[in-house]
Amino acid sequence: MPDSPHKLQWHPAFYAAAGLELQANHQEIQMIPEYNLSKEPIRIDLLIIKNDGQAKKIENEIGHIMKKYNVIEYKSPEDSMTIDDFYKTVGYACLYKGYGKTVNEIPLSELTVSLFREAYPRELFAMLEDAGHHIEEKYPGIYYVTNNLPFPAQIVVTKQLSPESHSSLRILSEHAEKTDIERFLQFAQQYTSPEDRNNIDAVLQVSVTANYDLYQEVRRESIMCQALQELMKDDIEEKIDGAKNELLLDNVRNIMKSLNFSAEQAMDVLQIPQNRRAFILSNL
Numbered sequence: 001m002p003d004s005p006h007k008l009q010w011h012p013a014f015y016a017a018a019g020l021e022l023q024a025n026h027q028e029i030q031m032i033p034e035y036n037l038s039k040e041p042i043r044i045d046l047l048i049i050k051n052d053g054q055a056k057k058i059e060n061e062i063g064h065i066m067k068k069y070n071v072i073e074y075k076s077p078e079d080s081m082t083i084d085d086f087y088k089t090v091g092y093a094c095l096y097k098g099y100g101k102t103v104n105e106i107p108l109s110e111l112t113v114s115l116f117r118e119a120y121p122r123e124l125f126a127m128l129e130d131a132g133h134h135i136e137e138k139y140p141g142i143y144y145v146t147n148n149l150p151f152p153a154q155i156v157v158t159k160q161l162s163p164e165s166h167s168s169l170r171i172l173s174e175h176a177e178k179t180d181i182e183r184f185l186q187f188a189q190q191y192t193s194p195e196d197r198n199n200i201d202a203v204l205q206v207s208v209t210a211n212y213d214l215y216q217e218v219r220r221e222s223i224m225c226q227a228l229q230e231l232m233k234d235d236i237e238e239k240i241d242g243a244k245n246e247l248l249l250d251n252v253r254n255i256m257k258s259l260n261f262s263a264e265q266a267m268d269v270l271q272i273p274q275n276r277r278a279f280i281l282s283n284l
Contacts (some may be wrong), residue, residue: 010076
């Protein structure tokens with residue numbers, strides 16, 4: 001797929017994937033995307049709050065570290081994760097504590113920080129160790145950062161997560177694996193509530209767009225059982241059609257920009273049928 005002038009919206013898909021990962025405890029937590037720390041433009045990517053009276057441990061491995069208040073930072077596949085990103089997230093958690101309505105309303109002992117990225121942040125880990133922090137891989141792809149921090153912290157490398165338990169995060173990649181996609185579709189069939197279906201749709205929308213050819217291959221091959229193919233047919237085809245339209249729009253935009261053509265001239269070059277042109281023009 002050619003480079004798009006419009007970046008994929010990875011963050012909403014991540015929020016949805018996090019909701020699916022923690023679905024077993026969804027009644028015990030609140031998930032607040034882009035939480036505003038103050039009236040100033042300082043926002044936490046995702047804030048997860050355990051509901052009052054819910055001391056139950058989060059079932060999913062990424063939630064084992066979590067306490068009542070949990071600050072989440074997500075880096076999309078094209079973004080780096082640096083030492084400054086780590087301390088910025090720690091700083092956000094400290095600011096969140098400081099903005100409590102009453103003194104110590106948010107106890108330090110009830111805060112945690114989690115950072116998510118697809119690729120292994122080798123340079124970051126080296127700098128954290130040089131700064132006196134200790135890094136331990138608690139579970140596959142889940143690294144706890146301890147020593148010289150005010151509260152527990154973890155860095156989650158989504159590419160290294162267990163495929164059996166974390167397909168919703170693993171397919172948020174520009175290089176998703178076919179087995180992860182098939183596993184996600186199998187995983188998705190067990191959820192029927194509107195909230196879960198919306199999360200599944202959000203994850204698929206981004207994953208399909210980023211891995212269009214692979215989803216076409218998955219749709220063609222009969223690796224999944226026939227019943228599952230029928231169950232997911234509309235969802236998969238809808239997402240693939242959406243990705244195909246986005247690809248077509250990108251091609252038109254690229255020709256218009258590089259050759260200084262009008263939209264009609266660009267569509268002539270691409271031999272776009274007349275019955276599709278109104279859609280293209282309305283979405284440019």
